Amino acid sequence: MCAETPDHNTPDYKSTLNLPKTDFPMRAGLPKREPEWLARWAEIGVYDRLREKEGRAPFTLHDGPPYANGHLHIGHALNKTIKDMIVRSHQMMGFDARYIPGWDCHGLPIEWKIEEAYRKKGRDKDQVPINEFRAECRQFAAGWVDVQREEFKRLGITGNWADPYLTMDFHAERVIAEEFMKFLMNGTLYQGSKPVMWSPVEKTALAEAEVEYHDKDSFTIWVKFKVVGPDDAKLDGAHVVIWTTTPWTMPSNKAVVWGEGISYGLYEITGRPEECWLNIGDRYLLSDELAADVFARARLEEGMFRRLGDVTAEDLGKIKLQHPLAGAEGGNGEWDDLRDFRAADFVTSDEGTGFVHCAPSHGLEEYELYRDLGMLEQVITYNVMEDGRFRDDLPFFGGKAILKPNGKEGNANAAVIDKLAEVGGLLARGKIKHSYPHSWRSKAPVIYRNTPQWFAAIDKVVGDGLDTHGKTIRERALTEIDNVNWTPKSGRNRLHSMMQARPDWVLSRQRAWGVPLSCFTKKGVLPTDPDFLLRNAEVNQRIAEAFEVEGADAWYEEGAKERFLSGIVNPDDYDQVTDILDVWFDSGSTHAFTLRDRADGSEDGIADVYMEGTDQHRGWFHSSLLQSVGTTGHAPYRNVVTHGFTLDAKGMKMSKSIGNTIVPQQIVDQYGADILRLWVAQTDYTADQRIGPEILKGVADSYRRLRNTMRYMLGALSDFTEADRVEPADMPELERLVLHRLAELDQVVRDGYAKFDFQGVFQAVFTFATLDLSAFYFDIRKDALYCDGDTLRRRSARTVLDILFHRLTTWLAPVLVFTMEEVWLERFAGEGSSVHLIDMPETPKAWLDPELAAKWAKVRAARRVVTAALEVQRTDKVIGASLEAAPLVYVADADQRAALESVSFEDVAITSDVKVTGDAAPQEAFRMPETDGVAVVFAKAEGEKCERCWKVLPDVGTHSHAGVCARCDAAVSEIEAAQ
Structure with a gap:
């Protein structure tokens, strides 16, 4: 419409058309222009004005x-x-x-x-x-x-x-x-000594939230504890076997525990390969479920061991164990005491041996077991220092490091394994890759370490x-x-x-x-004593007042203890916690x-x-x-x-080492921040999201479609005034249908925003803008907006466009903060104006009209069939544009037929004419499987093409202005009269 070169004998009617007028560019140029809006918001103080x-x-x-x-x-x-x-x-x-x-x-x-x-x-x-x-x-x-x-x-x-x-x-x-x-x-608040996650590299305790899990290769060993107990020929000289992935904890072992619901047996070695730490005749207590696996780790094949009989809970309850380092030369008696041996509910037969080695200083379950038994004093050790080294005076292992300062494997595990092998304490050894806690800051492995800490x-x-x-x-x-x-x-x-x-x-x-x-402890008093902590409101107030003026540095100034305590209690009686x-x-x-x-x-x-x-x-x-x-x-x-977390386009976690990271500034520099914001709005943020170049291209395409919608409205509203406004009750049905959809959508938008469902809000608005508006309402009303004179239809359409403008800009402003500001200022560019100072307009519920919507659903269904039928003719080059057509539409349903006949269906279908009939459709008629009861037979429109609106009508050329239809003739006459 309106783009062909007119015949030389026909006037050029282009100047008489109501063509859209706007300076709003189709190319956004966001990376360059967004900083200008940021500066403007700062200048007019948007946040403070709100x-x-x-x-x-x-x-x-x-x-x-x-x-x-x-x-x-x-x-x-x-x-x-x-x-x-x-x-x-x-x-x-x-x-x-x-x-x-x-x-x-x-x-x-x-x-x-x-x-x-x-x-x-x-x-x-x-x-x-x-x-x-x-x-x-x-x-x-x-x-x-x-x-x-x-x-x-x-x-x-x-x-x-x-x-x-x-x-x-x-x-x-x-x-x-x-x-x-x-x-x-x-x-x-209390001070306790218990195993906490500890970073030897950072020399501090860590919270669970400061830990992340990565795969780690760990040494794994199967260790023999000799049975010591009542005179029992069956168990005399046998060994209980434990399995651990932390060999460095063996010097701190104080016990072994077993599970009451597990079936145990006594096994004897009957054969052995050349390279093996087991001897024929050795006897071992193992979980029946795990025995074969344990012996396989020791390189024994089937037939090289046999089960001698059951070992009951009663049997287990009578024995004690000897640490494999007991009596070792140079051990200075460090491990000579018998190890405790009892049942515990955390033992399973899922992996290992069915027995669990306990070092309560380095394991929370073991700690809690012996805490509840009141036996902590007997089982707690202090073998590991803050930097992850064994205490210097620990026999065999003094000074050995679990981790190096760079977080890599130290020499402690190897030293422990070698010593256990030397004293005959190993059954097998190996390595395992497993998920292991690491500090999220240093990325180094962490350990459980018993250390005095403060707890709530x-x-x-x-x-x-x-x-x-x-x-x-x-x-x-x-x-x-x-x-x-x-x-x-x-x-x-x-x-x-x-x-x-x-x-x-x-x-x-x-x-x-x-x-x-900010607390003090009393000297010479145990942490369990009620007087251990100084609880004094006056002291607390002094501390608070000092921190308000000087910050927490006041705590570390020389003489801080005296400053906070003098005149209230004797400072010499207390230690200051650091x-x-x-x-x-x-x-x-x-x-x-x-x-x-x-x-x-x-x-x-x-x-x-x-x-x-x-x-x-x-x-x-x-x-x-x-x-x-x-x-x-x-x-x-x-x-x-x-x-959720942000992944790359393939769903992989972003990592600098892989090279798949995306920096926000790169997206902002290439596309603009609004594209990044739109990506957020389009994704289901409650799950993990993907982002990459192709994904961003798709986001940018959605953005362009929305921008085109807003540009269209701006052009059509260029000279709209309040004098043009029409009350909804006076509007044609098509406009009232749009208002109905707006009333529906308003509730969707508000509910979605209230529930933080940005994806739902954007999808609803985007679908409305592209399908209800661009592909339907704008498509139909373009003719009236461009070609009508001062008609009710055109004024109604522009009123609806103004209503749409205020809602779409405010609905989308929380997402596209820069673009909606640009759109808003294109119409309302006054000093201090901003879409971000505006509320979403209230949308009257009176606009809801379900009956009208149901009627127009029938109209739109028929329109889809007509549009598809004409597209076939266009593809076959029978016609160049839909206005050259005057199809015959067969509609079986009487209600649907009445709906089409009650509206200007030729305008809805964007044809020059249309005939609707209830007759049976011929076999060759065009049909769509998803739309029953509607068929279309193509026919060309009769008449001449109007040089102003391009409709093909019989009356073209019969009016006072050459080459136009009656509607256009009246519009041109109206313009001439106004001039």
């Missing part, structure tokens, strides 16, 4: 703090974009949606960087005054906060960037200490009287989990199972950069100094939403819940939203 809107219900998303130690990765971009969509969508739905960005600033990764710098300069960290070292850590963190802040802002993330929260701010350090001192005062007791009654949701931290946490809404629902089960099984919370770390455990708090306690406390203490926080100190990755069920979600229920009795959040 806070000035009165009478709105508050909505707070509390930011899980990223770590301030490097450039953003794609996971950061996903995370912050989802948060931004949550905040923006709730703001535009009428809330006062506040977002305070935050950063985690303390902890080992930053210390590690400073220590690396020291090593390069030949400096010894231990020789540097601690507050000088801490100042360098603070400066390092502050530098990365500034870098990451700009990188987040470039992604279009809205928030209070001028005043974020930092865990290293003085007020934050004060509150973290105060929250810790609540545990001190309510009786849940999660099964002890909390002495604060806040028993509404339970008397213990565990009870409160489990209760509160069910008071929270989880997205997806599986998050609830994940955290619930973790909370049910978790041990006491290890609060202490043996490092320097963090908030100290450990720092687990950084998960820092981040778990952020609700207190952000939500509770800030004017732009939450009125009740509880966040509407916490949103992080699935790993935070054992991290921030977990520690925040523990910390909050321990000090307030309730959870710090009402909703918890979880996203």
